[in-house]
Amino acid sequence: MSTEFDSRYTQYQLDRSPVRKWVRQIYLERAASLVRGPTLDFGCGVGELLRRLPAGSKGLEYNTATVEHCRREGLDVAPYDGFEDDWGLTALSTKPGFESMVVSHVLEHLNAPMEVFVKLLGAASRLGVRRVLVTVPGQAGFRIDPTHLTFVDRSMLLDEAMLASTGFRPVRDGYFPGDLRWIGDWFPHHELQVVYERSPAT
Secondary structure, eight states, X not given: OOSOOSHHHHXXXXXXXXXXXXXXXXXXXXXXXXXXXXXXXXXXXXXXXXXXXXXXXXXXXXXXXXXXXXXXXXXXXXEOOHHHHTTOOTTSOSOOOOSEEEEESOGGGSSSHXXXXXXXXXXXXXXXXXXXXXXXXXXXXXXXXXXXXXXXXXXXXXXXXXXXXXXXXXXXXXXXXXXXXXXGGTOTTOEEEEEXXXXXXX
């Protein structure tokens, strides 16, 4: 992961134009509609989605400057270093009561995103999470942020062999806005969203 996560990156997330902030509400409402119950927002950024999640939701964030910003805003956000924890979410209690987990615009910041994702799904299962939402940018969106390290595409997120040991399976996937992959080749604010659910038997 890039080492450029400090107060400058926090400010970068906050300094969106009024028009972009207004448009972004559509994306946030869409994401919020895809989760159920108290939700763990993994890599919550400045808390824009966390504000819209059900009561009892919590954010984890790598950037300590961003954690401080979120706490000043009254949001329940804790610092989390997945590299030190091997992505096990061990800082959380065994059954914290989360029904869902969001991993939004996180995986593309990693050198080995799918290895990390499998570990996160294992941790989510241990915590009792039943639903996971992953969001990643299209090609144009990937290119505009220098902290993006690995492009994550649909085939990677739907890889049956990768998911086999996790107990989770994809139940919904699509592109937004406009469910066409090629839009993301030129429109930087185009996303791939995949929803996973865990079998009741696991």
